[in-house]
Amino acid sequence: EGLTSLESDGSLKNALAEKVTISRDRKKYIFTLKKSMWSDGSPLTAYHFEAAWKKVLSPEFSSRASHLLYPLKNGEKAKRGECSLDDVGVEAIDEQTLLVHLEQPTPYFLELTAYPTYFPVPFHGDEVPHPNQQSELLTNGPFMLTAWRSDDEIAYLKNPYYWNADLVQIDGIQATIIAEEATALKLFEQGDLDFVGGMTSPIPVDAVATLKESSRLLHRPMAGTTLCTFNIDAFPFNNAHIRKAFAYAVDRKAITDNVSQMFDDVATGPVPLVLKKAALVFFEDCQKELARHHFYLGLEELGIAKEEFPKITYSYFNSELQKSLAVTLQCIWKDFLDVEVALEGTELKSHVAKLHSQQFQIGQMSWVGQYHDQMNFLERFISKEAYCNYGKWENPHYTKLIKESFWKEGDERKTLLTQAEIMLLEDMPIIPLYHFHFVYLKNPRLCGLSISPMGDIRFHTAHFHKKP
Structure with a gap:
């Protein structure tokens, strides 16, 4: 989770940011952070944000979304190797305060901070976790990764250290990796899946007409x-x-x-x-x-x-x-x-x-x-x-x-x-x-899903109605 989050209606809410102070010229932002922790119980601080943003802007770090950090003062110059990362406009003043300077006013900057490229990462300096590492992957959102079997499934459990854990009602999520769209639909029809659709599991085109007639196909x-x-x-x-x-x-x-x-x-x-x-x-x-x-x-x-x-x-x-x-x-x-x-x-x-x-x-x-x-x-x-x-x-x-x-x-x-x-x-x-x-099917008992206009699915408020 980042400093802000995008809601299903397109509105923006503070997430890890407790308070945001913006200067009159709209080029300086001060984020006061909530007290929060990583999934192992260790503190999450403003230093994690500073380190993560600067790592993305390092010339040696490969990222297809690094341009999203270019609104930061000297962000683009640092990525091109034209200045030091120390000159980039982000600084952790203390554990709960993040100071950000922008190149120019950026009216959508708080929308940017809801995107994963702006999320904190639990490392310091050059300690970059390898994507295929077998050690525990620390997270700070409502769920934590417990299993990732390539071409099979990804499993999550509720994160007990999530700052808003009382809001989370489901115990976990199991995401099944299925190559064929028709197979995913069949499993849903059999009751083996509670959700299918969106960008990651499209509905088969040849099934759309029938699903529309049944009024089960949802979209936004x-x-x-x-x-x-x-x-x-x-x-x-x-x-x-x-x-x-x-x-x-x-x-x-x-x-x-x-x-x-x-x-x-x-x-x-x-x-x-x-x-x-x-x-x-x-x-x-x-x-x-x-x-x-x-x-x-x-x-x-x-x-x-x-x-x-x-x-x-x-x-x-x-x-x-x-x-x-x-x-x-x-x-x-x-x-x-x-x-x-x-x-x-x-x-x-x-x-x-x-x-x-x-x-x-x-x-x-x-x-x-x-x-x-x-x-x-x-x-x-x-x-x-x-x-x-x-x-x-x-x-x-x-x-x-x-x-x-x-x-x-x-x-x-x-x-x-x-x-x-x-x-x-x-x-x-x-x-x-x-x-x-965004077109999808879901178990009628599954409620509280949050699907943003960008197609991001959040399960932090999801729950099942009890069977009658």
Whole structure:
């Protein structure tokens, strides 16, 4: 558990932080910690936070989420080896007080502290526990790990040293590792599982219709978007009209109804609806004539005839859903634009490597938010070097709007972010497809689950109703 926690309704609550004091310029945070312990009964202190954050920012430490600590003063410089870790803006004043200095105001900083990269780790200095160590793994949350058998199960017991242990009503959790989605569903139907679904155990697509009819399938909006990215450095997607043609041709409603089928919302922008108070439609869905109009404008600007337009390669990662989506888009672009599209599916690791190295023309991906703020999606386009900016799109005016938003609050900040999203979509370096939902099944007697908009499941308030 971290300093703060994200609740199921998207609100933020103090977790290990008893009190948070923020300076007038919003660049200094003082966290006063609750008295808490690790799962072996040893004290958890502010020094554990300082050591953990600095370890992530060490140039030698490999982490795909280290950029989330860049709001700390000198955080990015330290990661690049341009300054000492001693210069990073985090300091434990004493065991219960953590002082944090930021590079600039960061309106969503407390949302960041709810993410695991900001959690404390029980080590000091260079004593880094190895991920595959056999010794006891210390934790500070409501449950503690008791068994982890690869490809079999993960077992947890209630942590008696958890600071809010009186709140926890179940004695433990057994997570079964199951390779096949259909097998997991069968075990649930047999009563061998109490919960299945979400990001870790998706519901089989071919079972969705029947489950919907029975009204047993539960869902909630999630901070996740499925989209396509263009390699804008490569012909023919170096032309904005061609990109718009491919984007406007897509029938998103047909995709959500017939392909994903998981209560998903049509997306015309990258930012999930759950991160906004008001849904904005940036363009109308499935505009065939407008798509053709931009297609021929693009051909004219590129100086080629329709017959000279090349065959396009569409890259995706292998899964039943992603393949169905790829085939659907292939048909749409053939029907509406008369463009030939070759499909290239690979396993996820290879697909991501291909995106990072720009070895693609159109790439399919799904983004899930790490923290509860629009910036988590918009920051990915702030520069060519930005995290997950696979297409290498960049616009100085967009960057200016994003940077200005750090110094604003409330409606003024939201207006700047909306302007930035509009600017992004005017150039269309991506094709937003749909914002997805967290879809799951649970034992009707299981109550009190907390599922955050980021798709995190918390069992700290879970309990079973007694059988009648």
